[in-house]
Amino acid sequence: MEKLLIEGGQALSGSVIISGAKNAALPILISSILTAEQCTYTNVPKLQDIGITCQLLEQFGTEVSANGNEVVINAGTINSTVAPYDLVNRMRASILVLGPLLARFGHAEVSLPGGCAIGARPVDLHIEGLKKLGAEITVEAGYVNAKVNGRLKGNRIYMSTVSVGATENLMMAAALADGTTVIENAAREPEIVDLANCLNKMGAKVTGAGSNNIEIEGVETLHGCEHSIMPDRIETGTFLVAAAVTGGEITCLNTDYHLVEPVVEKLRDANALVTWDENSIHLDMRGRELKAVNIKTLPHPGFPTDMQAQFTMLNVVADGVGTITETIFENRFMHVPELRRMGATIQLEGNTAICPAKNKLMGAQVVSTDLRASASLVIAGLVAEGTTQLDEVYHIDRGYEEIEKKLVGLGAKITRIKN
Numbered sequence: 001m002e003k004l005l006i007e008g009g010q011a012l013s014g015s016v017i018i019s020g021a022k023n024a025a026l027p028i029l030i031s032s033i034l035t036a037e038q039c040t041y042t043n044v045p046k047l048q049d050i051g052i053t054c055q056l057l058e059q060f061g062t063e064v065s066a067n068g069n070e071v072v073i074n075a076g077t078i079n080s081t082v083a084p085y086d087l088v089n090r091m092r093a094s095i096l097v098l099g100p101l102l103a104r105f106g107h108a109e110v111s112l113p114g115g116c117a118i119g120a121r122p123v124d125l126h127i128e129g130l131k132k133l134g135a136e137i138t139v140e141a142g143y144v145n146a147k148v149n150g151r152l153k154g155n156r157i158y159m160s161t162v163s164v165g166a167t168e169n170l171m172m173a174a175a176l177a178d179g180t181t182v183i184e185n186a187a188r189e190p191e192i193v194d195l196a197n198c199l200n201k202m203g204a205k206v207t208g209a210g211s212n213n214i215e216i217e218g219v220e221t222l223h224g225c226e227h228s229i230m231p232d233r234i235e236t237g238t239f240l241v242a243a244a245v246t247g248g249e250i251t252c253l254n255t256d257y258h259l260v261e262p263v264v265e266k267l268r269d270a271n272a273l274v275t276w277d278e279n280s281i282h283l284d285m286r287g288r289e290l291k292a293v294n295i296k297t298l299p300h301p302g303f304p305t306d307m308q309a310q311f312t313m314l315n316v317v318a319d320g321v322g323t324i325t326e327t328i329f330e331n332r333f334m335h336v337p338e339l340r341r342m343g344a345t346i347q348l349e350g351n352t353a354i355c356p357a358k359n360k361l362m363g364a365q366v367v368s369t370d371l372r373a374s375a376s377l378v379i380a381g382l383v384a385e386g387t388t389q390l391d392e393v394y395h396i397d398r399g400y401e402e403i404e405k406k407l408v409g410l411g412a413k414i415t416r417i418k419n
């Protein structure tokens with residue numbers, strides 16, 4: 001198992017290039033299933049989850065070639081519509097293959113992803129939505145078996161809970177359906193907009209992405225495309241928080257302020273000086289006292305749950321009382337016991353984490369439990385006195401491209417130990 005060793009005490013300083021967004025790249029790579037023509041994607045982050053997605057696509061018979069941050073996929077050669085448990089259980093977003101496989105081939109057999117460290121994460125909305133489009137679906141022996149006679153049929157789908165993944169799955173399925181689909185109470189995340197833009201380049205007719213009513217006029221076939229993945233707003237936010245917490249000064253390049261507005265607002269509440277231009281964001285915390293903030297996670301454009309752990313960590317070392325309420329996932333405070341091992345005082349009351357006062361952290365051996373929990377522990381290691389050993393770093397490799405290389409470039413002392 002690989003570990004990260006982090007020597008605390010360096011203020012981050014300099015520029016960092018932000019990678020393409022994991023959460024946009026996953027559905028977009030999967031959308032290649034919808035066409036028999038070649039699709040070329042650029043600015044794809046080199047991440048463990050991208051590797052698993054490529055393996056999953058290859059398992060269907062798709063031809064995939066990756067060169068740096070470019071991935072070329074030809075799904076004209078698909079000869080299987082089965083997504084097996086051993087790949088799906090390594091990455092929950094694998095469930096996104098269900099809609100595209102069903103829409104193009106009329107059948108799909110996809111393992112249920114199951115829960116993960118942050119919550120039960122059911123897929124009922126994906127299944128109910130596809131049924132509304134005319135699919136016959138049964139769940140047996142841990143697999144979702146879906147089929148349709150002929151094409152899926154466009155319909156009105158009201159989502160009782162705002163779900164990013166279900167919105168994406170249904171958008172992709174509806175793109176090849178017969179007739180028009182309207183997804184009401186759709187998720188509004190920027191990654192949904194990136195997927196819609198990519199689908200439209202393939203000849204789909206999607207309007208309203210980014211609002212809570214998305215309309216998809218189905219077409220008979222889609223064609224290949226070239227698409228550059230949007231910047232990762234969560235990676236951007238994570239570097240900004242790391243710079244704020246260490247009292248540093250950084251510029252995030254190849255990103256977009258509009259993607260991280262809710263995060264930047266909270267950094268300003270925390271007393272950071274933040275400025276931006278068209279594709280960079282600058283944060284300066286030198287000589288400024290970090291202040292605790294109050295946050296409630298919400299679907300976009302609210303504050304993103306994927307930045308909750310990093311801000312919980314910020315509150316641990318900030319002046320004043322900070323309160324963080326998690327409303328999206330029922331178990332997303334796995335970082336709290338690990339932060340406590342480093343000296344953090346955090347009270348957990350239901351779905352709220354209260355940091356009553358400023359703490360001084362000491363390096364310790366801690367363990368990654370999930371992707372963003374790991375990010376918060378890396379940030380903790382950057383400010384703690386002494387050395388922090390972060391175990392099970394594969395979690396962080398799911399979502400941060402070359403994390404230690406980027407941090408070292410900003411002056412951090414961090415090394416990876418490969419056993």
Ligand SMILES: CC(=O)N[C@H]1[C@@H](OP(=O)(O)OP(=O)(O)OC[C@H]2O[C@@H](n3ccc(=O)[nH]c3=O)[C@H](O)[C@@H]2O)O[C@H](CO)[C@@H](O)[C@@H]1O
Pocket residue numbers: 022023024026092093119120121122123124125126127161162163164165166187305306328329330
């Ligand atoms: C690959 C990807 O893009 N992952 C993101 C995506 O996950 P994901 O798409 O899995 O998250 P959802 O938006 O679907 O989940 C939101 C809430 O809806 C619930 N739910 C979801 C589907 C369903 O069928 N039934 C149901 O009850 C979930 O348990 C959760 O409580 O959005 C989350 C919320 O912004 C982010 O934290 C993840 O980083």
Ligand SMILES: C=C(OP(=O)(O)O)C(=O)O
Pocket residue numbers: 023092093306371372399
């Ligand atoms: C929860 C996350 O991802 P996933 O949905 O892939 O587990 C995340 O990116 O923070």
